[in-house]
Amino acid sequence: MRKNLKLRGAPANQRGAVSIVVALSLVVLLGFAALAVDYGYLAYSQRRLQSAADAAALAGAVDLWTKPWATAASDAQAFTAGQGNTMPGGVTPATATVTGLTLSSVTLPYKQAVSGYNGIKVTQQATVPLFFANVFGMKSQTISATAEAGAGGGAEPALYNVMIILDTTKSMSTTTDSNCLNSKGVAQTRLQCAQAGALKLLTGLTNAGDKVGLMAFPPQTSSTYNFTCSGKSPTIASSYSASGASYQVASPSSGYLGSNQQANTSSGIVQALGGGSCGGLPAPGGLRTFYAQALTAAQTSLAATAATETPPGQNVIILLSDGIATSSTSQLGSTYSSTYGGECQAAINAAATIKSSTGTLIYTVAYLGGEAASAPSCGDGNDKLTACNTMASIATNSSYFYSDTCANAAGGTNSLNTLFGQIAYSLTKPRLIPLSAS
Numbered sequence: 001m002r003k004n005l006k007l008r009g010a011p012a013n014q015r016g017a018v019s020i021v022v023a024l025s026l027v028v029l030l031g032f033a034a035l036a037v038d039y040g041y042l043a044y045s046q047r048r049l050q051s052a053a054d055a056a057a058l059a060g061a062v063d064l065w066t067k068p069w070a071t072a073a074s075d076a077q078a079f080t081a082g083q084g085n086t087m088p089g090g091v092t093p094a095t096a097t098v099t100g101l102t103l104s105s106v107t108l109p110y111k112q113a114v115s116g117y118n119g120i121k122v123t124q125q126a127t128v129p130l131f132f133a134n135v136f137g138m139k140s141q142t143i144s145a146t147a148e149a150g151a152g153g154g155a156e157p158a159l160y161n162v163m164i165i166l167d168t169t170k171s172m173s174t175t176t177d178s179n180c181l182n183s184k185g186v187a188q189t190r191l192q193c194a195q196a197g198a199l200k201l202l203t204g205l206t207n208a209g210d211k212v213g214l215m216a217f218p219p220q221t222s223s224t225y226n227f228t229c230s231g232k233s234p235t236i237a238s239s240y241s242a243s244g245a246s247y248q249v250a251s252p253s254s255g256y257l258g259s260n261q262q263a264n265t266s267s268g269i270v271q272a273l274g275g276g277s278c279g280g281l282p283a284p285g286g287l288r289t290f291y292a293q294a295l296t297a298a299q300t301s302l303a304a305t306a307a308t309e310t311p312p313g314q315n316v317i318i319l320l321s322d323g324i325a326t327s328s329t330s331q332l333g334s335t336y337s338s339t340y341g342g343e344c345q346a347a348i349n350a351a352a353t354i355k356s357s358t359g360t361l362i363y364t365v366a367y368l369g370g371e372a373a374s375a376p377s378c379g380d381g382n383d384k385l386t387a388c389n390t391m392a393s394i395a396t397n398s399s400y401f402y403s404d405t406c407a408n409a410a411g412g413t414n415s416l417n418t419l420f421g422q423i424a425y426s427l428t429k430p431r432l433i434p435l436s437a438s
């Protein structure tokens with residue numbers, strides 16, 4: 001006997017309910033998808049706005065060291081969203097707010113920067129249109145981005161060629177600096193303090209390929225002399241005019257840093273600065289101070305180095321001296337005896353020629369060892385210049401003049417280690433810094 005079988009299935013009313021649930025689910029899913037599209041557009045716009053703020057802060061920070069604040073602020077604005085950086089379609093950026101900062105966390109002292117600031121802050125808002133959220137009455141959303149950058153040394157060259165010139169006259173090794181103590185609390189000689197400061201400069205440089213050389217005055221007799229701890233000390237020339245007299249201690253080169261960013265003790269310049277197995281370059285004396293020709297010799301060496309580079313690096317001279325030039329006519333010799341009584345002006349003139357015709361930057365460090373805070377006379381004879389004003393005049397401008405004692409140093413007085421750290425910072429590129437920096 002065959003039974004009639006009835007197909008089983010969901011009742012019609014249940015099938016209708018499922019259809020409604022599916023339809024509603026599709027609406028919800030489409031809503032989520034729509035919101036995801038809007039959120040993605042917001043996130044993309046936020047990234048673009050933040051990138052613009054970062055670029056603007058860095059563009060302004062490049063100028064802080066060497067240019068007025070108005071220029072730095074204008075250059076920052078040029079890179080903000082809607083200016084140098086375009087935003088996604090429909091996004092409307094507001095005018096950015098650019099603020100100068102005086103930060104203790106940035107090594108470069110703000111008082112020494114031409115702009116008056118050592119940091120910059122850029123904040124900008126933008127209105128982002130919403131597409132699918134319109135259904136819920138949300139037509140747009142405001143986003144915001146903020147970036148801060150610390151000052152650097154200005155334009156960003158491929159590399160720097162730096163020549164340090166140290167005063168190694170006898171007073172540098174016979175006079176101690178009560179403001180410069182070793183790890184045992186004992187005052188060090190002014191030469192030891194100068195060497196430690198210069199080493200601070202070396203380890204502070206971070207641009208790959210930077211070349212650093214070292215010169216010292218008075219000059220020595222061998223034009224091919226390069227210091228090593230295992231070599232002989234230089235023989236000082238009989239006068240500043242002696243034939244073949246040379247100031248070079250270490251030619252400009254890289255390799256002064258190891259892979260750990262510490263001083264490479266096998267480097268000649270590191271050894272000369274006391275970072276090797278010996279005490280470094282001595283201060284044998286023999287001649288009193290005259291540094292005009294040392295500036296010219298440094299420029300000649302730097303120009304020869306830059307001529308081998310494509311593109312050529314930015315040449316930099318860093319002169320450390322007490323600024324007191326008091327050689328006798330016999331020590332000056334036949335070539336320079338006519339400058340007696342005007343040795344300080346001769347140095348200013350030599351620096352002026354370098355600055356006007358070569359583009360070399362000149363930093364000066366007037367190191368008086370904590371003494372003679374009343375600004376001693378620079379020279380002898382008829383020379384009426386002061387040591388502090390002479391060293392300030394030699395520098396590229398007031399932003400490049402440092403001192404442990406001179407009241408007219410733009411950044412104020414400080415220890416040599418700190419001063420050389422500040423110079424090293426000014427030779428590095430500007431960088432973004434945390435918003436929490438103070």
